[in-house]
Amino acid sequence: MSLKLRVTWRNAGCPLLPDALADVQATADDAPLPIAGARPGLREFEIPAGAARVALRARFSAAFDAFEDVPALREEVLSVEQAFDVAIGGTALSPAPDPALGRPHPLVDVTSAPGAAVAQIGTEFVDITPFWMAYARYADEHQRERQPGTELVALGATAGEPRIWFASVPEACKAPPDDGVSALVFYRPEGYAYTRVDQRHEMFGLNRYLLSPDPDPDASFWARDVFARDPRDGSRWVYLRCGFEAALAASGKAVVMLHPWPNGMNFGAATTASLPGLADAALRLLGSTQKVGLGRGGARLGKLGLAGFSAGGLPLWQALAANTGRVSEVFAFDARGIAKSEALIARWLGGDASRKLRMTGGHQLDANAALQRRLAGNAGAARVSSLPPDKSGYRPGVNARWDHVCSSLDDGEKDTYLNADWVWHQFAVFGGCPGAGEPRDVTFLQRFLEASDL
DSSP: OOEEEEEETTTTTTTTOOOOEEEEEEEEEEEEEEEEEEEEEEHHHHHHHTOEEEEEEEEEHHHHHEEEOOOEEEEEEEEEEEEEEEETTTTTEEEEBBTTTTTTTTEEEEEEEEEEEEEOOOOSSSOOHHHHHHHHHHHHHHHHHSTTOOOEEEEEEESSSSSSSEEOOOOOGGGGGSEEEEEEEEEEEEHHHHOSSSSOOHHHHHHHHOOOOOOOOOOOGGGGGOOOOOOOTTOBBBOOOOOOHHHHHHTOOOOEEEEEEOOOBOGGGGGTTTTTHHHHHHHHHHTTTTTOOOTTTTOOOEEEEEEGGGGGHHHHHHHHHHHTTTEEEEEHHHHHHHOOOHHHHHHHHHHHHOOOOEOSSSSHHHHHHHHHHHHHHTTTTTTTEEESSSSSGGGGTHHHHHHTTTTTTOHHHHHHHHHHHHHHHHHHHHHOOOOTTTTOOOOOOHHHHHOOOO
């Protein structure tokens, strides 16, 4: 019986996977095999009788025309190499471990039927980092100031919304302690509208979350670690950087932070039951380039956590409702909708004694406190916490980090800023609550990660 190799991939022909730029080749015992059949998303090869070893090589590229000051670009977005042993008397293919990965390629799933082996390449996401860095304003700022050892990868979704995701990958993810890599999905407030990868993008609103504040008094006002004055209108700038990359690195946890990049406020499939599969697909892509899961078969989703800030709480609770059985932890940074989601949160938390809820407050101080009281009978402080516990947490002298960010205020401004819940609201995502003897740059996110089981 002759044996065919069918190579398939999803979402063929989309702008990130144009069929004309799909280079799929196969060899049998090092001899090239001609393509026996082709259409978008399919290449077919005839394996000659007596062959012992088959190798698959696939390269996928995307190309875009010149846009504004960006020249025409063509970049490889995904590559796969997988060898197979011809097995069962020449009727099936058995994937061989990749020498670099120590296992078969994480993006290749193989099934066999009489006379045919199907190798499906996982193409839900592709790596669009070079395109993003070319099209996005403030990309150079991230390149200069990113956390050493932490890598940012821009992911292009080949179907559905959102079209762009980001993965913050700390060093600890390269060799995770468990069989699998945890993911923490972060939902931000509304962003700008976009329809394509090849358009002008804005990275300033991503840098705000990823990068660390700068203590240098001569740093740009938006980069300072205190409420610096905006020279454009003289007001105090309160949108301090959040230091997410530094928190990931300092926690030592093997956690990839995923940022679905909304089209306006549309988070699409990131709020549905598809989320675990999408997170797994993103991690498999990262594993294929040796950014996560080396040596333990960890290029797959382990535990799943959700986080959201401000209006990002609305998609956060939608995602939790769609994935109550899969989510291990929730970090709610002054997240909208928490009061209306009490029943959902209580049901989720009560479903497993290992689940944890962490909250910070500004606008939501009272709602957080009420929820904590409601949950007290089923979960103590080890599983549910709220920082600060009430308005007293914003009094001078209570929190060293709060005192520091306010240290630049003039006497005439202090009452306005120290007692304004709209200022507390921002502190709830970039701030922290250091314990005795701890440095003030321990953020809420770092503390939550260190106490987590992710």
